Amino acid sequence: MDTGELAWAITASAMVLLMTPGVAFFYGGLVKAKSVVSMMMMSFGAMGLISVLWILYGFNMSAVGGPTELFGNPFSDFGLMGLTGDNEGLVGATFGATFAIITVALISGAIADRAKFGAWMIFAGLWATLVYFPVAAWVWGGGWILNLGDTLGLPGVIDYAGGTAVHINAGAAALALALVLGKRVVFEKGAHKPHNVPLVLLGASLLWFGWFGFNAGAEFLNDMALVGLIVTNTLGATAAAILGWLVVEKLKDGKATSVGAGSGAIAGLVAITPACANLAPGWALLLGVVAGVLCALAVELKFKLGFDDSLDVVGIHLVGGVIGTLYLGFFAIDTGLFTGGDLGQLAVQAIAAFGVLIYSFVVAYILGFAIEKTIGFRVKNEDEVAGVDTIVHGESGYAIVND
Template sequence: MPPGITTLAADAPQLSAANTGFMLICSALVMLMTPGLAFFYGGMVRVKSTLNMLMMSFISLGIVTILWVLYGFSLAFGTDNGSVIGWSSDFVGLSGIGVTELWDGTTIPVYVFAVFQLMFAVLTPALISGALADRVKFTSWALFITLWVTVVYFPVAHWVWGAGGWLFELGVIDFAGGTAVHINAGAAALGVILVIGKRVGFKKDPMRPHSLPLVMLGAALLWFGWFGFNAGSWLGNDDGVGAVMFLNTQVATGAAVLGWLAYEKIRHGSFTTLGAASGAVAGLVAITPAGGSVSPLGAIAVGVIAGVLCAMAVGLKYRFGYDDSLDVVGVHLVGGVIGSLLVGLFATGGVQSDAKGLFYGGGLDQLGKQAVGVFAVLAYSLVVSGLLALLLDRTIGMRVSEDDEISGIDQVEHAETAYDFSGAGGGTAPRTTTPAPGATAAPTNKKVDA
């Protein structure tokens, strides 16, 4: 506050019941995205890995929640230290916060802001898991999450969104997580898979999704939850910016579905359900950083470009030989890069901020800032995530054995299987009824419906 200026009590922000309720609903929607992601990934793997994929997402809900309370919120959103990390003792354990204490510059309580940002922290490491399907020890994965959010996610969240963070101060626009969430997770996925290697049978054995309906259900839950993810990131409903973001989320996602399917039809001759689901996620990823800066027409452009380029990018793993099991790199890393850079082209200067992109008379200034944010987060996450994976691989081991991978990671790591094919509807039973006089007895091993 400048010297000599006094803020009257009447001028101070007041707690808004409407914005508080809205943000609690948005927090619940973002929480739903993690189970949605679990179903999306779970349907894309083979039967023998279904439960493991579900668990790799669900465990993040437990681990990251506790870490966030203990120190994560303080590291990400505490008082800035050197523009690279935060720290506030009142945020440790969330114990020094008043019930009605407001988050700076908003009309919502600190607790509401903390729980909303918690759901982002939970989802981000879960995104990485799709690249590691079929082959990672569950204990190692849980430990990786713990280390990764501590040394990668919390600091990067501070860079991008924390007051004083160096990317925040530079003017990088990331409305809801193109850099901090999607590029961060996609680069981490690439770093880990370069360390742990390919699945047994990669490029040789068919590894098709075992349940496309499950994939579509997961994509639908992600799409639904993403409205809270994006619109809620404005932290209120007072000026219409969140409404623009809500609309742009829908518009870009629909455009990306069409762009992906058009590319798929031209390239492969078919419109697939997997392509539709993947296109939707690509559009959601790309509009996440850009939706508060572009018009609905700009959102169409963002969606179409992301749909086509991400569809092209998922095939790069076969060309370059890295085994990104469920296309985390092709969709989240590439989609996050696309959406973040397109802010520098399509920002209108009339929604989230007055920053304009190249096509609206802003020159290359904002594009340059976006590029710095993109490549700083990409490089940091790629290198540090690879080093964490290498550390775990050299100590406790990251991968299950080859025999365990072939037999199925669900049974080995969780002592369960997703589907019981021996029960009702699929079993066999001997016929035990006594035949009528003069009739020929049926063989006792004849199959009948159980």
């Protein structure tokens, strides 16, 4: 690795790390004013906890020797002591840590307004250990998903930056926790309004900025060969998704909103994540439109199906991740059904997507259920109504001083 590639790897790592505060701002603006501290603390708690766990043993677990191994030996280089002096290895480990952090933080949006911080931290550590670290090994670290194409005699699974490992993984866990914790005291369409729309747009902007590091960051391992395609697709799909979401809002509700624009941007970013290095730019634009439209419709399903996914983690990250992952089966360069290939690419994409979805959902549900039945995961109803910020953290997001 030359000095330019090393510098880009460090820069990309910092950009992806900034995405988790971006999540905190995005989620924080969407909740009510007396829950904003609690919401943002779940992201910052993930930054602290998952960073430590990744350095201690998570990085070791994220690489395996072959498709039959589910995860690496967590004690093979405990605390990364063996990488001392290895700039490339340590920067690569740091880059990987930022993905682990934001994946965990994304889950928190499904349980806004009603979760205990201590219970969340216990869940975050256990879920990262049992789900994220192994899934990272499956997708990128030599595991069964990375080798699925060879195993079946089909094209290899494409997940460049985390459609399965990050978004489907987090979205499935979010659905599980939403079911475990149940509905908020008031759960009906229109009952919960974002308390700070500028905060939402600030978070979306930080996420879009950081996503260029998220998608193009790994190019330091690839001599930057695909970086132009990746950054163009990251821009184009996101922009197209904003338009798709806003059109749906206008047709459905009569108004195109700024929160819808921010949500559409996130939907496009999610969808392009697995596909950013394997689509021609025109097909990336179409993916953005599809993701914007379908995710805008999907966020309404929670009211019809009766699960309280507070901030639409399922509708945006799970649905968007599945869309982006399966879309490659049709339009991936050279291997998609309509771009020179056959159904093989779609088959492996579907197996990978739903394999991760089912595994993450089941483990997250078991963990959440166990925590709820022992120490309790959800705050009392009266504490939810009073506001979890003062009850859980002893702080208020906004100090109003009367002179």
